[in-house]
Amino acid sequence: xxxxxxxxxxxxxxxxxxxxxxxxxxxxxxxxxxxxxxxxxxxxxxxxxxxxxxxxxxxxxxxxxxxxxxxxxxxxxxxxxxxxxxxxxxxxxxxxxxxxxxxxxxxxxxxxxxxxxxxxxxxxxxxxxxxxxxxxxxxxxxxxxxxxxxxxxxxxxxxxxxxxxxxxxxxxxxxxxxxxxxxxxxxxxxxxxxxxxxxxxxxxxxxxxxxxxxxxxxxxxxxxxxxxxxxxxxxxx
Amino acid sequence: xxxxxxxxxxxxxxxxxxxxxxxxxxxxxxxxxxxxxxxxxxxxxxxxxxxxxxxxxxxxxxxxxxxxxxxxxxxxxxxxxxxxxxxxxxxxxxxxxxxxxxxxxxxxxxxxxxxxxxxxxxxxxxxxxxxxxxxxxxxxxxxxxxxxxxxxxxxxxxxxxxxxxxxxxxxxxxxxxxxxxxxxxxxxxxxxxxxxxxxxxxxxxxxxxxxxxxxxxxxxxxxxxxxxxxxxxxxxxxxxxxxxxxxxxxxxxxxxxxxxx
Numbered sequence: 001x002x003x004x005x006x007x008x009x010x011x012x013x014x015x016x017x018x019x020x021x022x023x024x025x026x027x028x029x030x031x032x033x034x035x036x037x038x039x040x041x042x043x044x045x046x047x048x049x050x051x052x053x054x055x056x057x058x059x060x061x062x063x064x065x066x067x068x069x070x071x072x073x074x075x076x077x078x079x080x081x082x083x084x085x086x087x088x089x090x091x092x093x094x095x096x097x098x099x100x101x102x103x104x105x106x107x108x109x110x111x112x113x114x115x116x117x118x119x120x121x122x123x124x125x126x127x128x129x130x131x132x133x134x135x136x137x138x139x140x141x142x143x144x145x146x147x148x149x150x151x152x153x154x155x156x157x158x159x160x161x162x163x164x165x166x167x168x169x170x171x172x173x174x175x176x177x178x179x180x181x182x183x184x185x186x187x188x189x190x191x192x193x194x195x196x197x198x199x200x201x202x203x204x205x206x207x208x209x210x211x212x213x214x215x216x217x218x219x220x221x222x223x224x225x226x227x228x229x230x231x232x233x234x235x236x237x
Numbered sequence: 238x239x240x241x242x243x244x245x246x247x248x249x250x251x252x253x254x255x256x257x258x259x260x261x262x263x264x265x266x267x268x269x270x271x272x273x274x275x276x277x278x279x280x281x282x283x284x285x286x287x288x289x290x291x292x293x294x295x296x297x298x299x300x301x302x303x304x305x306x307x308x309x310x311x312x313x314x315x316x317x318x319x320x321x322x323x324x325x326x327x328x329x330x331x332x333x334x335x336x337x338x339x340x341x342x343x344x345x346x347x348x349x350x351x352x353x354x355x356x357x358x359x360x361x362x363x364x365x366x367x368x369x370x371x372x373x374x375x376x377x378x379x380x381x382x383x384x385x386x387x388x389x390x391x392x393x394x395x396x397x398x399x400x401x402x403x404x405x406x407x408x409x410x411x412x413x414x415x416x417x418x419x420x421x422x423x424x425x426x427x428x429x430x431x432x433x434x435x436x437x438x439x440x441x442x443x444x445x446x447x448x449x450x451x452x453x454x455x456x457x458x459x460x461x462x463x464x465x466x467x468x469x470x471x472x473x474x475x476x477x478x479x480x481x482x483x484x485x486x487x488x489x490x491x492x493x494x495x496x497x498x
Contacts, residue, residue, distance in 0.1 A: 048462070
């Protein structure tokens with residue numbers, strides 16, 4: 001990490017039994033989503049520790065969204081892990097599922113387990129057409145219609161090039177903790193075979209991939225959330 | 238990493254050397270028995286004087302009785318390695334003499350090796366102690382318990398379980414045996430067993446901070462935040478300066494808010 005003052009990150013910590021469950025939102029998302037708040041309610045009801053937060057430039061955290069690099073958000077995850085004591089379980093949604101892998105590699109002694117929800121490692125690589133990549137590189141940014149909100153989703157060159165530099169799916173991923181990967185088979189944004197491939201690459205033997213046949217990318221229906229909570233509960237007990 | 242709360246029971250937790258069996262009158266003269274009693278009294282009440290006395294006796298031909306007495310003098314000065322060496326020496330000499338006390342000396346040596354922090358050597362000594370049928374009853378139970386502690390430190394949790402099961406039968410009134418069994422059961426995720434055994438430890442010793450610490454740990458492993466908080470805070474209240482209280486305080490951090498960034 002560098003010496004520049006780090007922007008203040010908005011976060012919400014619920015004290016309780018370890019391990020602390022930390023929710024990592026997806027790209028341009030924040031900690032107020034249905035999955036993040038459902039995990040917090042679950043933790044409260046069971047006296048368990050939980051932390052949700054916004055990446056810099058996102059939600060209520062300081063910073064300008066388009067200036068953020070992928071590695072900055074990885075550093076935000078590490079800062080959150082370092083802020084709490086004890087073991088942590090990372091629950092990463094979409095891009096958060098990529099960041100959780102980098103965090104588990106950087107903090108192997110702290111990260112006890114991982115839960116990926118439509119995890120999207122390396123999506124800067126496979127998630128853009130050649131034309132889109134050229135637009136990002138030549139014009140510095142790319143706008144895409146956003147199916148989940150009113151304003152378009154923006155990808156900056158700073159973010160994209162940093163993501164490309166942190167790809168992990170080239171070979172065995174040296175993570176040895178239990179991992180659960182939940183993925184909807186109707187996910188239009190991240191093909192579910194990405195989770196199947198990720199399960200193959202993880203070095204851990206305790207990896208389970210849970211495919212929801214009619215699940216979409218957000219996996220935020222009540223029964224999707226119930227499934228995610230069951231996966232978390234199995235790992236924290 | 239999982240929720241690793243240290244195994245309180247496996248940290249050096251030496252027991253005073255168990256009361257040694259009296260020399261058998263048929264094998265040793267009444268004079269030897271009186272000499273032995275005097276030596277052990279001194280080794281217990283004034284260990285440094287006892288060390289001098291035992292050494293004198295050994296030079297004068299006191300044999301393994303004198304060596305064991307010297308071991309007791311060392312143990313009471315917490316000089317564990319010297320004590321373990323003397324007990325082992327006494328055991329070897331007794332074996333040569335075909336004296337069944339050898340098993341007891343091996344058990345004492347193993348206990349001192351544990352206190353010294355050498356579980357591999359402790360295991361070897363305790364294997365020797367338990368290999369013969371001469372060690373019986375409570376002594377066999379305590380030696381089994383000691384070997385279980387050594388096996389936990391060596392990572393052989395299955396072997397430790399077998400020894401603890403035996404110790405629970407032969408030393409059923411020792412709360413530390415039940416505490417150790419509960420801790421091992423928690424570590425191997427057998428929570429029903431952990432809860433049953435810690436309840437027994439609590440019945441036998443209601444004011445022991447390490448028992449309360451484990452009650453908290455088992456509650457935490459069961460996802461019972463209130464029970465965990467109760468056990469840990471009771472451990473701190475009972476013995477604020479103890480190692481158990483320090484571990485309970487560290488665990489209580491779970492209920493504190495994370496520091497602001």
